[in-house]
Amino acid sequence: MKTYLVPIDFSETAAHAAEFAAALSHQTEVEHIVLLNAYYVSVYETMLPNPDMVLVTEEEVERNAAERQKKLEDFKQELQKKVRPGVQISTRLNRTHLVRAVVENIASKKAGLVIIGSRGNSSNDDAKIGSHVADISKISSVPVIVVPPACAIEQIKRVVVACDFNKVTYVGPLEPLLALLKRRAFEPLVVNISNRGANKDAEKIAKQTVLYEALMPYYPKYYFIENSDIINGILLFAKKSDAQIVIALPHKYSFLQSLLHTSVSKQLLESSAVPVLLLK
Template identity: 30%
Template sequence: MKTILIPTDFSDTAYNAARYALDLARQAGTTRVVLYHAYELIIPDPEVPDHIPVIMPEELKEASDKGLALMHSKLQPILPAGVTLVCRSENQLLSAFIDQVAREEQANLIVMGITGGSGLEELLLGSNALDVMKETHTPLIIVPNGATFTSIDTVVFACDFRKVTENMPVRFLKQLLQVFRARLFVVNVDHEKRHFTAQTPFETLVMDTLLADFNPEYRFLENENVVDGIISFAEAEKAGIIVTLPRQHGFLAGLFRRSHTRQLAFHSHIPLLVIRE
């Protein structure tokens, strides 16, 4: 993970995500971190009353650059040795151009924080992080509000054992495990074997073959609530991160439900790594 990209809106949670990313960079051998601010120029609408002030592009650019300069200055004291911190700002829609920016910066990872502060669900139901998650092909770590970095000794990979060969994010997951030498749990949550199919044993074998070098430990959990099962297990094992795939809509959709707000707020110290290859 030579380069980490940190989109920011200069909020407290964005600063927290940046601090997390710098601590991660120290452990991962990262040499370059990019602070990125995408601001959007609002085009005047003829229907809008004239007394509403119109902000000029130059003003937005100046404010963006000042915000980045201040953030750069505040993060300097905790910048790991050997890591270069650079800034980039431009008039773009974040979600639409995040992959382009990641390619241009040769970023291996994106790290984002919550916008708000009432738990993980607010981030996922909010705008930027959810939009970026839907659009990016670069691995994305979502850092819950107030989370601090701890060495990633245990990884929980939430898996549904469907089309493993096609969907398994082998490359980045292996890189993560190699960097942190982490213990890997592959976790599947089901209730009364509703999702167990004739292909499940074969898919499990394929998974085991792909991850053979890392001695994965499998856990098949019985729980009516998939989200509760995954997060409770990660909590019990003191996992440093939960890994999931954006195609697994059952798990991610569960995270977005308002009914899980209290649950997610309680467990929100566990960052979520979303990978799509």
């Protein structure tokens, strides 16, 4: 994860996500943060007038682009003061849909992580979660961190790894997590939440799995918790444990099987007071 891609729509939530990325740079080996602003102007808007009989001219489109680029550069200068020394920040302005712009820049910039605010980046100002956030989380080929506006930006000390111990049968799905933990800067709390009773020895169960051996160098703690509402169970556990981020393994290795199939659980992202990292 040497490059982070951060979509920016100039909202407070997007700025908060960028500041989270800057703070994270002090704990990871990131070298480059790309600030991406995408805007789409339909060809019809420049050819046909809108209902108010106003035609968008090419000059107006170019002026809009120049204004956006200026705002990106100004924001970059402020963010540069907050990143780890040596981290490069660049800006990208794409005249296309945001989801497409993210996919293209993941490839062209070789981004290893997308960091996006849980609100904003949406054509619907009333949406509690930006409509594009769900799409990006689902279609991205790399892990995505969704940053809620309520979360405090602080040093990450504890991470909650939410998964079903027995479903991780090989190391592959753990590789992004291991890459994040390799600096040993975080304390992993591995939690399996069940609605069928939690009177079990979590570490004893974990010892029989691939998960235990893979995470052994990072000295994790294992928990088995009973809660009929898995999402709220995770969030409550994270809050009580004073964790700074929740990490969800890819859906088929987790009890959050519907997380990406439902375009990211709104309950998880709206209710969370901590960022949520969705591994791929």
